Each structure stands twice: as C-alpha cells, then as structure tokens.
Amino acid sequence: MPKANVHRISVVGLGKLGLCLAATLAEAGFQVQGVEVDESKVSAINRGVSPVYEPGLDELIKNNSKRLRATSRYEGTISSTDATFVVVPTPSDKSGAFSLEFVNRAMSEIGRELADKKCYHLVVLTSTVMPGSMDGFVRPILEKTSGKVCGKDFGLCYNPEFIALGDVIRGMLEPDLVLIGESDAKAGELLSRIQDTICTNSPPIERMEFVNAELAKISLNSFVTMKMSFANTLAEISEKMPGGDVDKITKAIGRDKRVGPAYLRGATGYGGPCFPRDNIAFAHQASKIGAQALLAEATHKVNLSQVQRIVGLAEGIARKPTDRVGVLGLSYKPMTNVVEQSQSLMIAKRLGEGGYKVSVFDPAAMEGAKQVLGDSVQYASSAEDCVRSSDLVVLATPWPEFQKLNARLFKGKAVLDCWRFFGEQVRNVSSYTSVGIAKEPGA
Numbered sequence: 020m021p022k023a024n025v026h027r028i029s030v031v032g033l034g035k036l037g038l039c040l041a042a043t044l045a046e047a048g049f050q051v052q053g054v055e056v057d058e059s060k061v062s063a064i065n066r067g068v069s070p071v072y073e074p075g076l077d078e079l080i081k082n083n084s085k086r087l088r089a090t091s092r093y094e095g096t097i098s099s100t101d102a103t104f105v106v107v108p109t110p111s112d113k114s115g116a117f118s119l120e121f122v123n124r125a126m127s128e129i130g131r132e133l134a135d136k137k138c139y140h141l142v143v144l145t146s147t148v149m150p151g152s153m154d155g156f157v158r159p160i161l162e163k164t165s166g167k168v169c170g171k172d173f174g175l176c177y178n179p180e181f182i183a184l185g186d187v188i189r190g191m192l193e194p195d196l197v198l199i200g201e202s203d204a205k206a207g208e209l210l211s212r213i214q215d216t217i218c219t220n221s222p223p224i225e226r227m228e229f230v231n232a233e234l235a236k237i238s239l240n241s242f243v244t245m246k247m248s249f250a251n252t253l254a255e256i257s258e259k260m261p262g263g264d265v266d267k268i269t270k271a272i273g274r275d276k277r278v279g280p281a282y283l284r285g286a287t288g289y290g291g292p293c294f295p296r297d298n299i300a301f302a303h304q305a306s307k308i309g310a311q312a313l314l315a316e317a318t319h320k321v322n323l324s325q326v327q328r329i330v331g332l333a334e335g336i337a338r339k340p341t342d343r344v345g346v347l348g349l350s351y352k353p354m355t356n357v358v359e360q361s362q363s364l365m366i367a368k369r370l371g372e373g374g375y376k377v378s379v380f381d382p383a384a385m386e387g388a389k390q391v392l393g394d395s396v397q398y399a400s401s402a403e404d405c406v407r408s409s410d411l412v413v414l415a416t417p418w419p420e421f422q423k424l425n426a427r428l429f430k431g432k433a434v435l436d437c438w439r440f441f442g443e444q445v446r447n448v449s450s451y452t453s454v455g456i457a458k459e460p461g462a
C-alpha cells in the first residue's frame with residue numbers, strides 16, 4: 020500500500036513518459052486514472068495493451084489492469100483523485116523555447132474541475148517547461164480557472180523526470196535524484212511522500228522554489244550533452260593521432276570522480292526528444308535574459324558536426340555510386356523506436372542524398388524511419404539482409420541483437436563501427452574501421 024497519504028492519482032497525458040509514470044504509480048499500489056485525448060491510446064490501455072514502445076511497460080499495464088484505467092474525459096477525474104500529474108507535450112518553438120500550448124489546455128481543464136472540488140488537491144507538472152513558467156503561467160491559469168488559491172486550496176509542484184527512453188521504468192523506480200519545485204511546503208511534502216512510495220532506492224529529494232527547479236532540469240541535460248560533445252571531440256582527435264584510441268582515454272579520465280564515466284563515449288552525436296532541445300532551450304534562456312551560455316552553444320555546434328564527420332569517414336571507405344552502404348540501427352539509441360533527432364537516421368539520409376545506394380535496418384524504428392527517409396533508401400527485411408546486400412556496413416545504433424549476427428556475413432565487406440561494438444570475429448574477417456580509433460598505428 021502507498022506510504023503517502025494519497026491513494027488515488029490521475030495522470031494527464033499517457034504518452035512515452037506519462038504512461039510509464041501511470042503504470043509505475045499503479046504498480047506502487049495507487050489507484051490510477053489516466054486522461055488522454057488520443058482515443059486509440061485510451062482503448063489500447065483499457066485492453067491491457069501498451070500503445071507506447073518501452074521495455075517492461077506492457078507487462079506493468081497487464082499486471083495492474085485493476086488499478087490503472089484510462090479515459091479521454093476530464094469530468095470527475097479531479098474530484099475522484101487526490102493528486103494529478105500532467106505529462107503533456109511541450110514542443111520547442113522556432114526560438115528554441117518550449118511551447119505551453121498543451122499545458123495551457125490541460126491546466127485549464129484541471130482548473131475548471133478543481134472549481135467544484137471541496138477538498139485539497141495536488142497538481143504536479145512533469146512536462147519540461149522554460150524557467151519562469153510555473154509562477155508566470157501555470158499557477159495563474161489554475162487560480163483563474165478554478166477560482167481557488169494556490170498554496171491554500173490546492174498545491175502545485177514541478178517534478179521533471181530525468182529518465183532515458185528504453186530505460187524509463189527502471190529510471191522511475193531508481194532515480195539518482197528526485198527534483199521538486201513547490202508552491203509551498205505542504206505540496207512539496209505530499210509529493211515527496213508519493214515519490215518515496217514509487218522509488219525503490221530512497222533517492223535524495225531536492226526541494227526548492229519553482230525557478231530553481233526549472234533551471235536545474237534543463238541545466239542537467241545541457242551538462243550531459245556537453246560531456247557527450249566533449250567525448251565526440253576526443254574521438255575525432257584520437258582518429259587523427261597515430262595510435263589514438265578514444266576508449267582508452269575516456270576509460271582513464273572517467274575514473275576521476277570529477278569527470279565520471281557516464282555519457283563519456285566518443286561515437287555518434289546525441290539525439291532524441293530531450294537532449295538536443297533541452298540544451299538549445301538552456302542557451303535560449305541565457306540569451307533571453309542577457310547572460311552567456313557559450314558552452315551550450317558550442318556543444319550544439321559540435322553535435323551537429325558529428326553527422327558529417329561520420330559520413331566523411333564512410334565516404335573515405337565506399338566508392339560512389341557503385342558501392343552499396345548498409346546502415347544498422349536508426350533509432351536515436353537502442354531499445355526505443357524513437358527516431359526524433361536521431362543521428363543514425365541523419366547519417367543514412369545524408370549517404371542516400373550523397374549518391375550511395377543505401378539499405379537500412381532497425382529492430383523497432385522502421386516505421387518511424389520511413390516517414391523521414393521515404394524512398395531515398397531501401398528497407399532491408401532483417402539485419403542479415405542489410406549486411407548481405409551491402410559493401411560497406413555502418414553500425415550506427417548499437418542494438419544488442421546486432422551482436423548475434425554471424426561474423427561470416429561480414430567476410431570481405433567494409434565495416435564502419437561508430438561504437439566499437441563488433442568483436443574480434445567481425446574485425447578479423449572484414450575491412451574494419453572504427454570511429455574514435457586511428458587507422459595508423461602509433462610509433
């Protein structure tokens with residue numbers, strides 16, 4: 020049973036993050052009511068099927084079908100629950116800031132429902148927002164539409180997640196930290212207890228005012244992207260230094276506690292729905308208030324240049340237009356079907372546009388890839404098929420199942436391995452090039 024003094028929770032927005040949160044809350048013993056505007060997602064969830072690709076989610080939904088229900092209507096949802104998490108999209112606008120359009124709609128609906136509620140309710144925003152949004156936008160909307168006072172009649176918290184797609188459930192159960200921005204101590208205390216019930220590892224809970232939590236959320240991702248761009252810079256330097264090997268360097272420097280080993284891997288650049296845009300938003304926020312974020316700007320530039328760097332390496336290996344290039348992996352990272360800002364996808368696109376015959380394969384992201392790549396590439400029916408039909412194989416996204424490919428398939432082929440992923444067997448039978456490792460031996 021929940022340790023928190025709250026038993027019924029509503030979750031608004033059942034997408035990649037919200038549905039995982041709803042299922043995790045149900046697993047922790049809460050009675051969960053999901054609200055989702057997409058009817059097809061609602062009916063899938065109520066049939067016990069996950070409409071979202073995420074390892075472990077299907078099982079959680081099935082196991083908790085009695086505690087997790089979904090609806091497309093807000094009516095009665097707020098009055099029948101004690102707390103509401105809002106996990107709707109906050110897409111980036113042209114300037115790089117996050118739009119509050121969906122948050123506005125969701126909060127207005129919640130506010131109207133709150134108007135009739137007789138007792139206290141906690142509203143929690145999980146979606147990533149720009150600094151200043153909670154005090155300047157979310158609190159006023161809720162107060163206006165409900166006619167109630169924040170901090171007295173209802174509590175408001177900002178509780179962003181630091182999860183990685185493909186690892187969301189574990190990330191929610193065992194986070195490194197829980198970040199809470201709070202309207203007042205009562206709201207923060209209640210949310211701390213809910214989080215304490217979900218988490219299995221008793222993480223540190225950092226509680227603060229809204230503005231600092233909002234800044235902390237985007238600065239964490241901006242910092243991590245800086246580390247990734249640094250590792251990619253190191254990979255490029257290593258490739259060009261006779262004897263250079265990026266893994267030996269990152270392994271050594273990662274042992275220093277001031278650096279740490281996480282996200283220090285010279286490979287393709289970062290992508291996905293969070294890292295690129297959170298870093299851009301961080302730089303945007305700085306320039307908006309007259310501060311400088313030169314590191315964030317440089318990080319972004321370094322990241323953009325990685326696609327051409329890897330395409331350049333491929334062009335140095337494969338002849339145009341005769342050689343066929345196979346790209347293994349298209350999602351922005353393994354264990355997800357998301358192709359948003361995926362550098363693997365960009366590499367395949369650039370190679371196709373550059374005059375190569377390109378064949379691609381991904382275990383989960385073929386549908387998403389087709390929307391972007393159209394008929395500029397061929398879609399292999401399997402990883403084996405992709406390798407067989409290629410002269411050069413580019414390992415772009417390191418899906419674990421590619422490890423099972425028979426090394427004989429690679430015999431006589433060229434391989435460009437962006438992640439130092441393949442072992443000796445593949446290296447020995449192919450003409451093997453690795454990102455981050457010099458072709459020329461050291462002295």
Ligand SMILES: NC(=O)c1ccc[n+]([C@@H]2O[C@H](COP(=O)([O-])OP(=O)(O)OC[C@H]3O[C@@H](n4cnc5c(N)ncnc54)[C@H](O)[C@@H]3O)[C@@H](O)[C@H]2O)c1
Pocket residue numbers: 031032033034035036037054055056057060106107108109121124125145146147148180181182183184292293
């Ligand atoms: N996906 C991630 O890895 C991740 C990580 C950290 C933070 N976030 C943040 O979480 C938020 C949600 O991201 P996501 O990836 O889950 O998005 P998503 O697009 O996968 O899901 C959002 C869901 O909200 C629904 N929705 C939109 N408006 C609604 C409304 N008014 N009422 C009810 N439902 C509504 C959509 O139909 C959709 O199913 C964003 O702010 C994002 O930046 C996402």
